[in-house]
Amino acid sequence: MTPAKIRRMNKEGILYIVATPIGNLEDITFRAVRVLKEADIIAAEDTRHTQKLLNHYGIKTPVTSYFEHNKAAKGDFLAGRLKEGKDVALVSDAGTPGISDPGHDLIKGAIEAGIRVVPIPGPSAAITALSVSGLPSDIFAFEGFLPAKEKARNERLETLRGEQRTLIFYESPQRLLSTLKDIRDIIGDRNIAVLRELTKIHEEAVRGRVSDILEALKNRAIKGEVVIILEGFQGKEFKGSIIDELEMAVKSGLERGYRGSG
Ligand code: SAM
Secondary structure, eight states: OOHHHHHHHOSSOEEEEEOBOSSOTTOSOHHHHHHHHHOSEEEESSHHHHHHHHHHTTOOOOEEEOOTTTHHHHHHHHHHHHHTTOOEEEEOSSBOTTSSSTTHHHHHHHHHTTOEEEEEOOOOHHHHHHHHHOSOOSSEEEEEEOOSSHHHHHHHHHHTTTOOSEEEEEEOGGGHHHHHHHIIIIIOSOEEEEEESTTSTTOEEEEEEHHHHHHHHTTSOOOSOEEEEEOOOOSSSOOSOHHHHHHHHHHHHHHTTOOOOO
16 A cells, blocks of 8 residues: 555554665665655654665655654654654664664654554664574574673673573674673673674674684774674583573473473
């Protein structure tokens, strides 16, 4: 159904959640380009950044900012426009809005106000990275960014030691090496993939054990954007006390459906 047809059924506008490229400008759907052209307003995390994409596709729709520090006031403004029947297209700097990006509050508020929220799917760095990681992708958990403070970060990693699902982390290039060391020391020397600058000129995939990757990257300046894909707990390499190990083995057995002989 076209946006115009959907609009005829609603007197209120529609909030479109539009995924945009994570690097290569060609990674956008025909539908996303059309919705961005036809919307009344584009709400963008960074208007200057989004303007480059809009210029590339000849999109002239007015753009307003919607980011972490103006989201309360701007959310009210956008809700007002939606109530008046205007269509709003939300975009972030890259990938899917709301995924480690602003959007959640606006989406939640729109749903509560009875406004229709329509996804325009496209790239997300998490799924893009997982798809080429070579690690199990049938069941996984998205962790987003680890906490920046060491204590909170280590505590988070501790809670993930027994996680059997493949784990996806976003990370800054400056913190990549220290995060890899923390993963090796707290979680273990597992299989991992580091995907850098996906869909861009300097796209790179490094795969191996955490210690191999640390060795490979140790004397390099790491630049650009990075996703870490970490193998889940496989019942080995666990580094806790013997009691922790027993607990983990029992938990893992129960999760796999082992019920004992009785
Ligand atoms: N909403 C976005 C999405 O759906 O992917 C994520 C936004 S989050 C603020 C930005 C993080 O995503 C970066 O720090 C990096 O971890 C990851 N990322 C975004 N683009 C990337 C790319 N081209 N290559 C690797 N990682 C990327």
